[in-house]
Amino acid sequence: MTTIRTAVALSTAVLAVSLGAAPAHAAASDAVCFSGTRTPTGDGYYEVSAIGCDGHSGTSVTIRFGSAAGTYDCGWTFVWNGQLGADNCTLTSVPA
Template sequence: MKTPSLTIALSAALLTTSLAAPAHAAASDAVCFTGGRTPTSGGYYKVNGNGCDGHSGTTVTIRFGTAAGDYACGWTFLWNSMLGADNCVLTSSGT
């Protein structure tokens, strides 16, 4: 029966492919040099950022300042290196 040898060959091919694929760390959609945050209702923050790079999405990183950290946001807008984001939750502190 050829089924066991086919299974072994497919497993080896899958292992080789997964080992060759580079590992990627999760990255924020937008990364800002500095920024601020204002508490809003429901335990959320309104976040603004300056010196930002990336794109509008749901994750934001503020590198320096009192608002430093990573945020998961319901809405973001990035334009000319300025960021505005609403319904954000601090997921990790930048301290």
């Protein structure tokens, strides 16, 4: 029984040290899509539609190719079966 407790304590300590030593990462997009379109809706916002998407619904969307390529911060997104719909988006960066 003491051996099991010692092993659990050591495993927990190693995990805590490993997690504490993890480097900070920049926030990644919630959804990354192959291509898409954007439609201005006024006041600098866009409605964005895209296909070939991986990821999940969230606030950040990256479109890799096409006239809508770039990264967007959106008020609402929905990803389903590789397709994305998003509203109240602002373009935050464009590919170089």
